[in-house]
Every structure is written in structure tokens, then in C-alpha cells.
Amino acid sequence: MRISALSAALAVTVVTLAGSATSAAAEPTALTIPLEAGANLHLSTGSVTYERVDGAVNSVKIISVRATGGAKDCAWVQWNDPKAGGDGWSSLVSEPGCYGGTVGETPNVVIKAPAGHPLKVRLAAYHFDSAEVIHKDIEKL
Structure with missing residues (x-):
């Protein structure tokens, strides 16, 4: 009788731990690229x-997106939008950070590209x- 109760308790513990691990794995993890x-x-x-x-x-x-321009510059954060005209980059901020000023926005938008088109962001x-x-930094997502 003791062995069955112990086995049942162990089974409940294992199921509980497995459920917790699945929940934790399902939660998305945010990454920040400087x-x-x-x-x-x-x-x-x-x-x-x-x-x-x-x-x-x-x-x-x-x-979220943040851009701080240099003391003599304006800076934009952009992504390599496959549908963008011109230079192929679309802005992720509504306006630049200029002359030491910072723009911070939380767009909460999904950007996507066809398979094989590497998603990238840049500070221009x-x-x-x-x-x-004049200056840029490009990073792959």
C-alpha cells in the first residue's frame, strides 16, 4: 500500500514538473540587439x-526600438524590408533621434520576409x- 501511494505521488510530481517545463518553453524570449x-x-x-x-x-x-543621434547627426533604426522601394530599408521609428536626442518607441509590429531573405536591422x-x-551598423535578427 505504501509503495502504490508513493508511486502515485511520484507520478503527480512528474506530471506537474513536465507541465511547468512545457509552459516555460512555450513563453517567447525577447532578445535585444545593441x-x-x-x-x-x-x-x-x-x-x-x-x-x-x-x-x-x-x-x-x-x-521596442531606440535611436540616439550623435551630437551632429540624426539616426534612424531600419529593417531590410523586401517590399521597400529605394534603398530597400524601411524605418522602425516614426522620426529620428537627432543632435544627441533619443527616440524610443514600442511599435509591437511583426515584420516578415520570404524564406531565404535574412531579416536585418540597421542604425543609419x-x-x-x-x-x-554616413555611418551604419547592421545586425542580423
Whole structure:
């Protein structure tokens, strides 16, 4: 009788632990990528926090984005959107961080690309008198 009660208690414990492990494994894990471009008065920084979308190929949910422009720059955080025209990059922030200012947003959007198209983000910095990307940092998601 004692052995059966012990076996039943052990079985309940194992099921409980297995259920806890499954719940923990199912919760998405957010990752943050730091970005940095330029140097000295042109040093811009940023970050992208994202998590993988379960069951979706080549998709991530962008949780938050931050861009801080250098003292003489404006900085944008962008992603390599396969549907974007022009230079192939779409912005993840509504406006740049300029002249030492910071823009932080929580877009909570899912970005996706076809299989084989590597998802990337970049910090693109522009000098105040130029429309061209002067400094950049590109990271794969």
C-alpha cells in the first residue's frame, strides 16, 4: 500500500514538473540587439528588442526600438524590408533621434520576409547637412 501511494505521488510530481517545463518553453524570449555607428561627435546608438514569432518562417515581433543621434547627426533604426522601394530599408521609428536626442518607441509590429531573405536591422546615421547614410551598423535578427 505504501509503495502504490508513493508511486502515485511520484507520478503527480512528474506530471506537474513536465507541465511547468512545457509552459516555460512555450513563453517567447525577447532578445535585444545593441547598435552603434560613428565615433566622437558622430557617435549614434540604438537598440531593437524583438522576439521570434512561433510557427512563422522568417518573422519577428518588434517590441521596442531606440535611436540616439550623435551630437551632429540624426539616426534612424531600419529593417531590410523586401517590399521597400529605394534603398530597400524601411524605418522602425516614426522620426529620428537627432543632435544627441533619443527616440524610443514600442511599435509591437511583426515584420516578415520570404524564406531565404535574412531579416536585418540597421542604425543609419546622417550628418545634419547630408541626405546620405554616413555611418551604419547592421545586425542580423
